[in-house]
Amino acid sequence: MRILIVEDEPKVASFIRRALEEESYAVDVCSDGIQGRDLASEVDYDLIILDLMLPGLPGIDALKAIRDAKVATPILILTARSKVDQRVKGLDAGADDYLTKPFAIEELLARTRALLRRASGDSTGLLQVDDLILNPTNHEVTRGGQRIDLTSKEYALLEYMMRNSGRVLTRPMIAEHVWDLDFDTFTNVIDVYISYLRNKIDRGYDRGLIHTVRGSGYTLKLTDA
Amino acid sequence: MRILIVEDEPKVASFIRRALEEESYAVDVCSDGIQGRDLASEVDYDLIILDLMLPGLPGIDALKAIRDAKVATPILILTARSKVDQRVKGLDAGADDYLTKPFAIEELLARTRALLRRASGDSTGLLQVDDLILNPTNHEVTRGGQRIDLTSKEYALLEYMMRNSGRVLTRPMIAEHVWDLDFDTFTNVIDVYISYLRNKIDRGYDRGLIHTVRGSGYTLKLTDA
DNA sequence: GTCTTCGACGATCAGAATACGCATGGTGAC
DNA sequence: GTCACCATGCGTATTCTGATCGTCGAAGAC
Numbered sequence A, B: 001m002r003i004l005i006v007e008d009e010p011k012v013a014s015f016i017r018r019a020l021e022e023e024s025y026a027v028d029v030c031s032d033g034i035q036g037r038d039l040a041s042e043v044d045y046d047l048i049i050l051d052l053m054l055p056g057l058p059g060i061d062a063l064k065a066i067r068d069a070k071v072a073t074p075i076l077i078l079t080a081r082s083k084v085d086q087r088v089k090g091l092d093a094g095a096d097d098y099l100t101k102p103f104a105i106e107e108l109l110a111r112t113r114a115l116l117r118r119a120s121g122d123s124t125g126l127l128q129v130d131d132l133i134l135n136p137t138n139h140e141v142t143r144g145g146q147r148i149d150l151t152s153k154e155y156a157l158l159e160y161m162m163r164n165s166g167r168v169l170t171r172p173m174i175a176e177h178v179w180d181l182d183f184d185t186f187t188n189v190i191d192v193y194i195s196y197l198r199n200k201i202d203r204g205y206d207r208g209l210i211h212t213v214r215g216s217g218y219t220l221k222l223t224d225a
Numbered sequence C: 001g002t003c004t005t006c007g008a009c010g011a012t013c014a015g016a017a018t019a020c021g022c023a024t025g026g027t028g029a030c
Numbered sequence D: 001g002t003c004a005c006c007a008t009g010c011g012t013a014t015t016c017t018g019a020t021c022g023t024c025g026a027a028g029a030c
Helices: A010-022 A033-042 A059-068 A084-092 A105-119 A152-163 A171-178 A189-201 B010-022 B033-042 B059-068 B084-092 B105-120 B152-163 B171-178 B189-201
Strands: A002-006 A026-030 A047-051 A075-080 A097-101 A127-129 A132-135 A140-143 A146-148 A210-213 A217-220 B002-006 B026-030 B047-051 B075-080 B097-101 B127-129 B132-135 B140-143 B146-148 B210-213 B217-220
Touching (some): A010 A105, A033 A047, A075 A105, A171 A217, B002 B010, B010 B105, B026 B033, B033 B059, B047 B105, B075 B105, B152 B189, B152 B217
Parallel strands (some): A002 A026, A075 A097
Antiparallel strands (some): A127 A132
């Protein structure tokens, strides 16, 4: 989740930034409307927090510019308590929400959650090793941008390995996590599925991501130089 | 456009009512939370304005009850300026916006416009995947402009899938959201309803929107190239 | 140190067994 | 009649088995 703050008062900006970063959002700050507008169209933010009282390009114009650029990111505007008119214009210009200064930081966080939840396509939680990417929410797997179709066992195995990439995973560990508890130890299904995965994921790459650790198990990682 | 006001102070209620009626909205007023909750689930409002400081059922509980009743209508809550905590809880409980008393009437109108626009026109409110459009406020579903009639179970399933389009939805997830809690796991109702939906939505299209994810569940999305 | 041998371990394949998803028809409630 | 739900049976993708083949590396010979 990446958030842009457009705010000229350094104190306020860093105050908000810290609060958001504590909630583990990625935060960018810029201090004027022109820069804000440009950043907003270059970077795909999840939320923009925009102070309407800015030097240079007035906030309301920056807001309109962003919306004119077809940026659909939710926008939360900050205004002075007294400027009712400004807020009204802001909402009509396409802001999704506003806060009046001064505000309680807790409130800002709540509004942030609300806006993000509303807009959520939830793309967080991507697993990535080298150019292999796995999206747990839609079970989509790609390598180098190329989609890879996996059966559900193959997928489960790969997800487990990606969540533990770098570690050596023994057969019992894999069995426990990917297969049932009453897993028959005297079978080679795991080897078979590793083989299936290699075919679908590492085939054609001279440096595969799935490595055999003889005598122990398997590991998924970037081949070290 | 029909709006419900839940407000116990007669003066405030009629003040808001008059302002909204001047903007030619249809306005209903009730004075307590229980009645408000019932009305909200009986009538298909476009917006609910809910005072959090009510006698009887506290406003926050009324709010939760309304959301629990699967009412998707945008809700604007009114709170006292000082009660930051209440506002935060309100937003987290599913309110879409709030105003602090006392407020300028002009501001209420602006927020009303913003919420209604959001609910009907663009980002939030209307659910859309490809040319399939679902309007939660009136349960209307169209594909390619063509109206589609759904039974209520079919509708509930589709709405859930559209709200989570792109994600893989497992049978337990679907059961929990669309069926009761005491759902019998050993039946194939879900499969059957998926089949019904496919017949009504994807029939005639060579690229359907409902996809089976073998071994996991189903997902609703645009077929990727 | 290097080469060869040998056994253990891992990879792979094809076919069998299984589980899964889907269509369809039927039942009961309203 | 309509709607929600259930049960059966079928075709097929997926999973698993078992056998064979390949490979790694330790140990001994030189």
